[in-house]
Amino acid sequence: MDDFLWRAILGAALLGAAAGPIGCFVLWRRMAYLGESVAHIGLTGVAAGLLLGISPVVGVVVLAIFAALTMARLGESARGLIPSGTIVGIVGHVGLALGFILLSTMDTVRADLLGYLFGDVLALSNREIYLIAAASLGLLAVVAALWRPLLALSINRDIAIAEGTRSGLADTAFLVLVACLVALGLKVVGALLIVALLLIPPAAARTFAHSPESMAIGAGLIGAASAPLGIAWAWYANAPAGPSIVLAAAALFLASLLVLQLRALLERRA
Amino acid sequence: MDRAPAESLIEASHLKVVLGGSPIIDNVSLAVRRGEIVVLIGPNGSGKTTLLRALLGLVSSQGEIRRAANLQVGYVPQQFPRDPSLPLSVARFVATTGASQARGDAALRRVGASGLARKQVATLSGGELARVLLARAIARMPDLLILDEPLAGVDVAGEAELYHLIAELRDELSCGVVLVSHDLHVVMAQASRVICINRHICCEGAADAVIRDPEFVRLFGARAASELALYTHVHDHTHRPSGEIAPREHAHG
Numbered sequence: 001m002d003d004f005l006w007r008a009i010l011g012a013a014l015l016g017a018a019a020g021p022i023g024c025f026v027l028w029r030r031m032a033y034l035g036e037s038v039a040h041i042g043l044t045g046v047a048a049g050l051l052l053g054i055s056p057v058v059g060v061v062v063l064a065i066f067a068a069l070t071m072a073r074l075g076e077s078a079r080g081l082i083p084s085g086t087i088v089g090i091v092g093h094v095g096l097a098l099g100f101i102l103l104s105t106m107d108t109v110r111a112d113l114l115g116y117l118f119g120d121v122l123a124l125s126n127r128e129i130y131l132i133a134a135a136s137l138g139l140l141a142v143v144a145a146l147w148r149p150l151l152a153l154s155i156n157r158d159i160a161i162a163e164g165t166r167s168g169l170a171d172t173a174f175l176v177l178v179a180c181l182v183a184l185g186l187k188v189v190g191a192l193l194i195v196a197l198l199l200i201p202p203a204a205a206r207t208f209a210h211s212p213e214s215m216a217i218g219a220g221l222i223g224a225a226s227a228p229l230g231i232a233w234a235w236y237a238n239a240p241a242g243p244s245i246v247l248a249a250a251a252l253f254l255a256s257l258l259v260l261q262l263r264a265l266l267e268r269r270a
Numbered sequence: 271m272d273r274a275p276a277e278s279l280i281e282a283s284h285l286k287v288v289l290g291g292s293p294i295i296d297n298v299s300l301a302v303r304r305g306e307i308v309v310l311i312g313p314n315g316s317g318k319t320t321l322l323r324a325l326l327g328l329v330s331s332q333g334e335i336r337r338a339a340n341l342q343v344g345y346v347p348q349q350f351p352r353d354p355s356l357p358l359s360v361a362r363f364v365a366t367t368g369a370s371q372a373r374g375d376a377a378l379r380r381v382g383a384s385g386l387a388r389k390q391v392a393t394l395s396g397g398e399l400a401r402v403l404l405a406r407a408i409a410r411m412p413d414l415l416i417l418d419e420p421l422a423g424v425d426v427a428g429e430a431e432l433y434h435l436i437a438e439l440r441d442e443l444s445c446g447v448v449l450v451s452h453d454l455h456v457v458m459a460q461a462s463r464v465i466c467i468n469r470h471i472c473c474e475g476a477a478d479a480v481i482r483d484p485e486f487v488r489l490f491g492a493r494a495a496s497e498l499a500l501y502t503h504v505h506d507h508t509h510r511p512s513g514e515i516a517p518r519e520h521a522h523g
Contacts, residue, residue, distance in 0.1 A: 027355050028353065028355060028356045148366075151366065152366055154356060155353075155356065155358065155363065155366060156347070156350060158323075158326075158328055158345070158347050159345050159347060161326070161327065161328055162326040162327070162328060162343055162345035162347075162416070163343055163344075163345060163367070163410065164343070206355055206357065209357045210357050210359065210390075211357055211358070211359065211362055212356060212357060212358060212362070214357070215356075215357050
């Protein structure tokens with residue numbers, strides 16, 4: 001294997017490690033829909049970044065954060081007649097459609113579209129890889145720092161606020177975390193698949209976790225492990241790397257379900 | 271009691287909560303002092319829970335709410351959806367208050383739930399959850415306990431025991447307690463003060479005075495009234511079917 005392959009694995013693994021714990025909160029707070037929509041809007045962010053001549057990553061980060069923060073409040077304008085999940089879904093698909101149209105007007109980008117939709121970690125420059133790796137570590141540090149309020153709000157929002165948890169700060173920080181992760185993941189597993197990294201590792205970790213901490217760490221490890229497994233498979237089978245990482249995570253999820261079944265079977269025998 | 275009035279923990283004046291265009295709570299003023307058990311009663315939809323949520327800052331309200339400095343609040347909500355996707359043992363749940371392990375264990379023991387420490391919160395029965403939520407609230411060493419139908423799911427025998435426990439906890443923690451409940455009989459025995467609410471405060475005072483109030487009788491029906499001594503005095507207002515206040519011409523007699 002080449003050096004750049006190892007760097008790609010490192011970047012993707014750190015991204016997966018950050019996605020695991022953040023994904024736990026996405027799961028506990030039932031916000032998968034929001035993550036998906038932010039990812040779809042990311043495509044418009046790429047287009048906007050390219051059109052304005054700034055880095056696509058910057059465009060995604062800015063638009064994803066803006067989208068995450070506004071969508072959470074957009075539901076209020078419907079005065080409770082339309083579920084917030086539906087509003088989030090509408091905005092996300094508008095973002096996907098708009099991004100697709102904008103990108104298709106740019107001839108040089110059209111060939112690259114699949115890369116934005118499904119990621120292309122092996123096409124990343126060293127600089128991009130290091131950026132993803134460093135930012136992922138930063139996201140992990142923020143999650144660790146906000147662990148207590150985020151967990152309290154996930155366990156029971158009313159109790160947490162009644163007891164003095166500053167929900168506004170934690171909620172905003174969490175949305176920014178999700179937006180940043182989505183932006184970082186756009187070139188690794190793509191706008192259509194990044195949410196898989198937020199969902200699958202926590203689901204797999206849930207099968208063996210007995211505490212929120214062990215679930216978050218387990219999800220981080222599973223997310224990280226998906227990268228070398230997926231990229232190795234992509235390399236040998238000549239398959240696209242992003243989808244391969246997602247399939248590797250899914251394989252780990254299936255394995256965790258099998259272990260769960262086996263354990264239940266053994267316990268019944270005993 | 272002829273002691274000087276104890277420290278006021280929370281004071282609300284002219285509180286109004288509007289949800290979906292209509293007022294759920296209107297012009298409610300109340301104060302809770304240290305050492306007091308204030309029981310909120312009222313029919314379904316009378317705004318009891320909304321009033322508690324307003325006091326806790328969980329719904330936005332008009333009017334003024336003053337809290338004592340550094341007020342520690344312990345809160346048991348009416349509903350606690352259990353989430354199987356979040357692995358959480360009872361001991362860990364109690365520890366989210368920041369209480370030490372020893373204090374958490376003591377709180378669980380106090381409510382008779384020490385056997386539950388290693389169980390997962392998502393697998394608790396309704397009665398077990400009620401005890402755990404109460405243990406969690408007292409592990410914070412609160413100045414003010416706010417309990418919204420805290421004993422839903424507890425059987426009748428356990429209920430009487432736990433209401434008695436709440437009165438003991440009030441003494442041990444020397445905290446104030448605000449309690450919403452439907453179980454009038456048991457609750458009344460422990461209350462320092464009863465506030466009967468139906469969007470606004472209908473009547474309030476010592477339990478034996480409130481249960482004689484015609485407004486109480488009207489709200490809770492003849493059956494509840496027949497079990498309690500009844501004496502009438504003229505009330506200063508009556509309710510239209512919509513719940514609006516219709517002033518009466520004569521004053522209290």
